[in-house]
Amino acid sequence: MLDFSYCNPTRLVFGRTAEAKIGGLVAAQTGVGGKVLVVYGGGSAKRSGLLGLVTASLTEAGLEVFEKGGVQPNPRLSFVKETAEAFRGEAPAAVIAVGGGSVIDTAKAIALMLADDPKADVWDFFTGKRVAEKALPIYAVLTIPAAGSEQSIRCVITHGETKTGVGAECIRPKAAFINPERFATLPRTQIGAGLVDMCSHIMERYFSATENTQYVDGQAEAAMRTIIETAPKVYEDPSNYDAWCQAGLAGSFAHNGYFGMGREEDWACHAIEHAISGWRESITHGTGLSVVIPAWMRYVAALRPARFEAFAVNVMGVAPQETAEKTIALGIAKFRTWTASIGLPQTLEELGAKDCPTEEIARRCCGAGTVGKLLPLAAADVAAILESAR
Ligand code: NZQ
Numbered sequence: 303m304l305d306f307s308y309c310n311p312t313r314l315v316f317g318r319t320a321e322a323k324i325g326g327l328v329a330a331q332t333g334v335g336g337k338v339l340v341v342y343g344g345g346s347a348k349r350s351g352l353l354g355l356v357t358a359s360l361t362e363a364g365l366e367v368f369e370k371g372g373v374q375p376n377p378r379l380s381f382v383k384e385t386a387e388a389f390r391g392e393a394p395a396a397v398i399a400v401g402g403g404s405v406i407d408t409a410k411a412i413a414l415m416l417a418d419d420p421k422a423d424v425w426d427f428f429t430g431k432r433v434a435e436k437a438l439p440i441y442a443v444l445t446i447p448a449a450g451s452e453q454s455i456r457c458v459i460t461h462g463e464t465k466t467g468v469g470a471e472c473i474r475p476k477a478a479f480i481n482p483e484r485f486a487t488l489p490r491t492q493i494g495a496g497l498v499d500m501c502s503h504i505m506e507r508y509f510s511a512t513e514n515t516q517y518v519d520g521q522a523e524a525a526m527r528t529i530i531e532t533a534p535k536v537y538e539d540p541s542n543y544d545a546w547c548q549a550g551l552a553g554s555f556a557h558n559g560y561f562g563m564g565r566e567e568d569w570a571c572h573a574i575e576h577a578i579s580g581w582r583e584s585i586t587h588g589t590g591l592s593v594v595i596p597a598w599m600r601y602v603a604a605l606r607p608a609r610f611e612a613f614a615v616n617v618m619g620v621a622p623q624e625t626a627e628k629t630i631a632l633g634i635a636k637f638r639t640w641t642a643s644i645g646l647p648q649t650l651e652e653l654g655a656k657d658c659p660t661e662e663i664a665r666r667c668c669g670a671g672t673v674g675k676l677l678p679l680a681a682a683d684v685a686a687i688l689e690s691a692r
């Protein structure tokens with residue numbers, strides 16, 4: 303196991319009354335009388351009444367609330383910049399996201415911008431030109447369990463056809479408010495996509511070459527099994543509160559760093575998928591992953607079989623076969639059956655990306671270098687993986 307230092311300061315407020323607690327908590331941290339900027343998406347939070355509950359809780363706690371809606375999935379830099387400039391004069395003390403990964407990431411980028419020199423370019427943090435060290439406090443009221451941004455240090459934004467992320471402790475939310483009742487209104491495509499995304503955040507850490515990591519391996523396997531086993535329940539009945547509690551909790555911890563303790567992480571599938579949904583922004587992150595992951599598994603397992611055999615047996619419930627290859631193949635097939643059962647595409651064609659320029663996507667994703675750690679992949683490898691998923 304590798305040396306590590308782990309601290310996750312995000313307070314998790316979970317359950318049926320979660321959103322009602324936001325006002326008191328924010329006021330206690332930012333001070334009564336302060337201003338807060340509430341950011342939300344295309345309207346689901348407004349229609350469900352959640353936005354009203356959140357703003358009422360904030361107002362009752364003595365905070366002055368400014369609102370900005372309209373964040374789109376695969377959020378864009380232009381929206382971040384326009385919003386930050388529109389509210390800079392109000393000098394908000396915190397940014398509050400009511401939504402999913404796209405809204406939370408937009409709030410994070412706004413929080414970075416508002417804490418920065420007004421003349422500086424926030425995109426520098428995403429291109430690696432500057433290191434993000436300060437941001438306004440961020441709070442997240444979650445409406446879709448998927449990206450894990452409510453506890454993560456990551457923020458993923460698209461500019462032109464470049465979709466990329468920045469990672470920094472300063473943008474990890476101070477608190478996440480999760481009421482799984484809120485997931486009942488999710489469309490099935492978003493449910494399936496979210497379940498695969500949360501599972502993949504664990505897989506990106508689990509498929510590691512680092513040895514002697516039995517404790518986190520076992521925790522990761524249990525979390526993946528929980529997501530996979532509860533998936534059909536929430537897919538069939540999105541109002542199944544008890545099942546959402548389990549999937550939602552596992553999905554929120556999936557990306558807070560816990561499952562990466564003491565080991566090298568991979569992240570090739572995410573790099574490949576971000577290149578795809580940067581190229582075609584109508585593609586939902588989790589649906590892209592459902593095509594990329596099995597293709598990546600087949601390619602990498604041929605050269606690094608050990609982890610894939612453990613995954614097949616301990617997560618997918620495959621009985622060990624006479625050869626590791628057979629066990630692994632059954633594990634990958636069961637994973638595909640699972641994603642298909644929650645309505646997700648299996649090929650680039652089913653993803654609506656039949657015309658995917660695989661070499662160009664591979665080049666964007668790898669540049670002159672490689673992606674992934676378990677098996678570093680150059681552009682030719684990524685192109686071969688994508689071709690195998692056509
Ligand atoms: O915009 P509204 O009207 O709210 O509708 C949204 C949106 O259309 C809808 N939705 C959300 N909650 C709902 C709901 N509809 C009905 N009822 C509800 N309760 O769902 C749609 C998708 O929302 P979005 O926020 O885009 O979903 P998700 O949470 O999957 O976020 C995806 C984004 O997060 C990034 C992805 O790349 C993508 O841009 N990621 C961010 C990460 C991070 N910051 O740590 C890590 C991830 O790996 C990921 O890359």
Ligand code: ZN
Nearest residue numbers: 449499572587
């Ligand atoms: Zn993801």
